[in-house]
Amino acid sequence: MSENTTPTGYKSVSLFRKRLKRFRSIKRGYYSFIIIVIAYIISFLAPLLMNNKALLVSYNGRLHFPVFKYYPGSYFGQDIYGEANYRTLKQQFKAAEQSNWVLMPPYPYSPYESLTDPRGSPPNPPSWQHWFGTDDRGRDVFVRLVYGFNISLSFSLILITCGYVIGISVGAALGYFGGKFDIIAQRFIEIWSSMPHLYTIIIVSSIIRPNFTLLVILLTLWGWISMTYFIRGEFYREKAKDYVHAAISMGASDRKIVFKHILPNSLTPVITFAPFAIVGGISALVGLDYLGFGLPPPTPSWGELINQGVNNIFSWWLVLSPFSAMFCTLLLVVFVGEAVRQAFDPREFSRLR
């Protein structure tokens, strides 16, 4: 008898495995998960795919890697101050018909440069060069969307990680120790959670221009609360079960009971709510950026683009393209969330007739 089989002869599969298998069998959610993970990984390579710095320059028989190193324009014989302009350099090399060449990224524009090549004053409508047009400072919208995707998702992931760490710790402590400590802390949480948090966050960030870290801290100040309730409830329920009593009677320490026995058994709400928390985090960031109280400029941000769209209502691409990006991202995450919920918490609805 191998260790994975039960005395009855059936193979024993852990609960988590079963859930994972169930999740994989829900095709829509599973494929959405794969797509969003791949897209997120690719978005980290954005500096190599979308940039105004060349990947590779062969100049006078030597190879250069401008993506990783700064070269002044004069180095390549360009008559400009500051960094070399690799798009014009490519054309110059081509015109000179020497052995020099430039390898640009597939989409050769950076999210921070104000472009001068489209005709007319910015914002410029979509064209073959700039797929989603340019914003009101002449920056390429498509590039900013891709960089913004990475920032939004990273922001949301970091935000829920922070919120979860605090929420789970507090909830676990409340649920495990209970008693007076629980009652007093509950009152405090009640007071804290009834503050109008979004308004307070806006007031604070109108005064201190927040950076990435500060904005995460500000949103985490209230973001941990909801998870605390779930974990506290789970701990109360699990604490009363036989396996915990068994562990206590065997003399296990508090630490061991909490981390080894109860915690792994009470993580279901953590996992099932995570996708919806990601949606909430992205929406919050976009909302704050839209109101102008989010990440500082010139950070590529969806909300900031939408804000430009409101001020330039005729430039439809400034609203519709970030909206589409956000919608697709959130839709994929919601699909994942729905599948995770089904896999972890399958509710069989019984019905007469």
Place this chain on the structure above:
Amino acid sequence: MGGLASYFIRRFLLIIPTFLGITILVFCILQIVPGGPLEQEIMKLKAGMAQMGGSAEVGGGASGSELGQITIPAEAMEEMKKFYNMDKPIPIRYAIWLWNVLHLDLGHSYVYAEPVWDVIKARFPISIYFGLIGMIATYSICIPLGVFKAVKHGSKFDLLSSVTVFIGYSTPGWLAGLVLLVLLGGGSFWDVFPLGEFRSENWYDLSWWGKIVDQVHHTILPVFAYLVGSFAVLTIMMKNSLIENIGQDYVRTAFAKGLPEKRVIFVHALRNSLIPLSTGIGHIINVIFAGSMLIERTFNIHGMGLLAYNSILNRDYPITLGFLAIGAVLGLLGNILSDIAYALIDPRIRFK
């Protein structure tokens, strides 16, 4: 009933520390940071004095000198500090503010030069108008839809309508409104709806029929934004709640004693499944009050949300604080209201 009464008394008493906590926090933040009303006033005064050139009060020499070199006479400075209560330490200032608030005096707005209470009061009906219509629209669509989805669980209609729910989950309401505004607001595509605002500028000159048409015209898109904002959550809540109830024993009993299916579902199960939705009653106050900031900003509706937003931008602290105070109290009252509704509707609920 004793438990319930003491529960609500305790809830009411909790309003006090909550209110003090939030207002002290924000008050201190607003007072400590630079760029407050006093600094702005000083800047304005200095700029004015610099324009006047070498007038008697200017200490820093000839006109065109740097603003920093101009000194404001000490008495004027004192007077200004006194006007903004800046001559006292922060705890005293807070105490004065709190004392006035308890007497329903929220101070004077710096920007509108009117009592804060009057400014807020003027905006209140506009926010209520959109919030209330939005809420009615939301409930009158989501509840029937949720019920229908639950009754026909697994049917084609259920699956198809789930698409709208997924769309609702992944679109913030204000953004849905903005997208429609771009598409239908006469920008680059179709000109069906006006570009926001509460009503047209010439509204008072219109005939009574024109007034109605104009008002409806301005109402549809913002209300749609409110609708999208809570559509998915409410529909799914309704559906799950009803489905759960249909699986309960009392429904089995009702079927067993031979009641028709319609009566069992729509009278027995539906009534019980509406209970979780009643929690929303208190939540509505928050939506009307603060949740509307994004939508009002999008549609340029001069309601409370936009007022609060602008007050933050303009550093009009009396309004910022007044909005916060009213919002905190109403939000807390709303929470209690939900609990009361909950307890009244569901006698099984026992509060401790």
